[in-house]
Amino acid sequence: xxxxLCKYEFKSIGRTLVPIYLAVIAISILNAFLGMGSLANxxxxxxxxxxxxxRGFLSxxxxxxxxxxxxxxxxxxxxxxxxxxxxFYKGLLCDEGYLMFTLPVKPWQLxxxxxxxxxxxxMASSLVAFASIFILVLGTAGTSRVFxxxxxxxxxxxxxxxLAHVSTWPLLMFEFIILIIVSGLVQLYHMYFSMAxxxxxxxNRVMMxxxxxxxxxxxxxxINGLVMIILGNVPSFQSFFRMIDTMxxxxxxxxxxxxxxxxxxxxxxxxxxxFFFGTERILSKRLNLE
Amino acid sequence: xxxxxxxxxxxxxxxxxKSALDHIDLTVGxxxxxxxxxxxxxxxxxxxxxxxxxxQPTSGTLEVNGNAPGVETKSVISYLPxxxxxxDWMKACDLTDFFADFYVDFDRPKAMEMFSALGIQPNxxxxxxxxxxxxxxxxxxxxxxxxxxxxxxxxxxxxxPAARDFILNTILTNYNENGTVMLSTHLxxxxxxxxxxxxxxxxxxxxxHDTVDNIREQEGKSVxxxxxxxxxxxx
Amino acid sequence: xxxxxxxxxxIWIQLVDQLTLRIVSGVYASGAAVPTVRALASEAGxxxxxxxxxxxELESRGLVETRRTAGxxxxxxxxxxxxxxxxxxxxxxxxxxxSMRALGYTDKQIRELLAAWDKKEELV
Numbered sequence: 119x120x121x122x123l124c125k126y127e128f129k130s131i132g133r134t135l136v137p138i139y140l141a142v143i144a145i146s147i148l149n150a151f152l153g154m155g156s157l158a159n160x161x162x163x164x165x166x167x168x169x170x171x172x173r174g175f176l177s178x179x180x181x182x183x184x185x186x187x188x189x190x191x192x193x194x195x196x197x198x199x200x201x202x203x204x205x206f207y208k209g210l211l212c213d214e215g216y217l218m219f220t221l222p223v224k225p226w227q228l229x230x231x232x233x234x235x236x237x238x239x240x241m242a243s244s245l246v247a248f249a250s251i252f253i254l255v256l257g258t259a260g261t262s263r264v265f266x267x268x269x270x271x272x273x274x275x276x277x278x279x280x281l282a283h284v285s286t287w288p289l290l291m292f293e294f295i296i297l298i299i300v301s302g303l304v305q306l307y308h309m310y311f312s313m314a315x316x317x318x319x320x321x322n323r324v325m326m327x328x329x330x331x332x333x334x335x336x337x338x339x340x341i342n343g344l345v346m347i348i349l350g351n352v353p354s355f356q357s358f359f360r361m362i363d364t365m366x367x368x369x370x371x372x373x374x375x376x377x378x379x380x381x382x383x384x385x386x387x388x389x390x391x392x393f394f395f396g397t398e399r400i401l402s403k404r405l406n407l408e
Numbered sequence: 409x410x411x412x413x414x415x416x417x418x419x420x421x422x423x424x425x426k427s428a429l430d431h432i433d434l435t436v437g438x439x440x441x442x443x444x445x446x447x448x449x450x451x452x453x454x455x456x457x458x459x460x461x462x463x464q465p466t467s468g469t470l471e472v473n474g475n476a477p478g479v480e481t482k483s484v485i486s487y488l489p490x491x492x493x494x495x496d497w498m499k500a501c502d503l504t505d506f507f508a509d510f511y512v513d514f515d516r517p518k519a520m521e522m523f524s525a526l527g528i529q530p531n532x533x534x535x536x537x538x539x540x541x542x543x544x545x546x547x548x549x550x551x552x553x554x555x556x557x558x559x560x561x562x563x564x565x566x567x568x569p570a571a572r573d574f575i576l577n578t579i580l581t582n583y584n585e586n587g588t589v590m591l592s593t594h595l596x597x598x599x600x601x602x603x604x605x606x607x608x609x610x611x612x613x614x615x616x617h618d619t620v621d622n623i624r625e626q627e628g629k630s631v632x633x634x635x636x637x638x639x640x641x642x643x
Numbered sequence: 644x645x646x647x648x649x650x651x652x653x654i655w656i657q658l659v660d661q662l663t664l665r666i667v668s669g670v671y672a673s674g675a676a677v678p679t680v681r682a683l684a685s686e687a688g689x690x691x692x693x694x695x696x697x698x699x700e701l702e703s704r705g706l707v708e709t710r711r712t713a714g715x716x717x718x719x720x721x722x723x724x725x726x727x728x729x730x731x732x733x734x735x736x737x738x739x740x741x742s743m744r745a746l747g748y749t750d751k752q753i754r755e756l757l758a759a760w761d762k763k764e765e766l767v
Contacts, residue, residue, distance in 0.1 A: 122509045130495060209495075216493040220460045221510050222483035320424070403464050406423075407457075441690050573688070581685045601654055601689045621653040621693075630650035 119223045123231035131239050134201050138194050139246045146250035149187045150257020152180060191247060198243040202236040206310055211317050215407045225402045236306050284372045293379035300386040307393035308334060314400040411474050413438045413557060413588050418468035421454050428454040430612040436588060441602055444592040446609035447639055452592035456559050460487040472557060486555035490562045492542055494534055501530035507549055519552035540571055547575060551582040558583055560591040564598055576602055597632040606631050608638060646687040654689055658697035666706055666717055667728040677707055677715040
């Protein structure tokens, strides 16, 4: 059942986002050869100097395609956010909720499917953004130069020797990936929990959701600050940090990184648990569709 | 399977300080067509929403097939809300896919048959359909399930007589004979002859629950007339 | 034939009356299959349980029979159909006579009137 929920979620989210992805890729290809790329590598300069007529026209196209590129990139990130919010709000808390909450599934499955799919699609949006930048670099610098640059043995030697100093780098990478996932999910469930809280109001539910979002943000940044102050003032932590200071370079840094990553993962996981179970409880016990 | 299909005991639902259902006690058996009758605001929709798990009771208990509302009851209840609940980008075939995926009792060929009787192609989008057609599509899907309990909230509210006849006929010819149909309405004269039982709700209380035959035999008048008398004042 | 249902009596009793009428008038011929409960219910726009109850009543009166192979059929007992038909006819006559008496006619006058009625109809 969970898989089927995800399937339909992908279908309805992909409907909006996949066309935008295609547009971003198309416009970055266009830019790589016509717009920013050609401006930088002067590919058309020779051609343009030979032109007396239409020169202004070509540069106008270049400018426009640059603007279009940034426009589409911004549109993609804004749209991703809007679609994620809308899929939860309209898909569960408005008329479609009548369908979803009468399916033979548990509320936590609905909420999890929303979160997982929204996270995957946010990642996809980021990937598309990276891909578009990469395409642009290819167009600007030329394929062969980019290829030699990334296959340069010196670069890889440098990376290897850097990694050799940090013996625990696979673990660090793993922690980092977990952190990205957990903190990404926290962002999503922060919004979901706010909408669930807003749903408790009998009217002005959208406004109440926004207020809930802001209130939660303020609460957690307050807790954040408080924790920092407490940690900074606990003697055993102070002596611990002094000990790290005296450690050999990379060892100290990697220990600090491990601690930061694990600490952040734990902190984010606690937040995520609060948001998730809060949302689940509200939608299980206090659901009241209009 | 011998117990009653629906059992409510002391069922109460409050919205804030307002009481929508007030200590409802009733049982409904299987293979019945039951009318949930009452003026607007009498608690009909609240009762249906409690049955399909869209609301949680404030107090009291409610069981369908011996289970409190949850995954088990949702898989045997086919619910028609008083609104469109599909995203309008979906095509007719998306809807049947959806129902086939989530409901094991869904009969896809039956749904396709009803669609084609309505002149709907599998690739037609909901967006392009009229409001009346969308409602019929939704009803066709609901009635294509072999459910234990069909909950229809105001299925004939605000439709013309031809559509009403279509709706009643669809219900009569398609419901699972071992299942119960419960439909809420305030237009009683239109549906009286299809009902086995009538439940009269007033201000969140059951004021009468009897078979239509009994009501006619005892009162010598139609359920519709009785309804008008009961609700003539204070509704 | 259309199904006419009124508000004052239980629906199943009205269905029994109308089904009986169909049988004695030959709409459902003796020995022929009776349509299914669902088909009848849908045609009359009534609840299948109600139609079922009406058919069960007809069965107990012997007007329809359930055959293991053929389903439900109209009885082949012609004399039963005839006697029910007569019963109905007598009932109609009773009603007729009652209303004529209410108009102040004696039974003798009613007979004379009926005998003369054929001609009257031709005059109209």
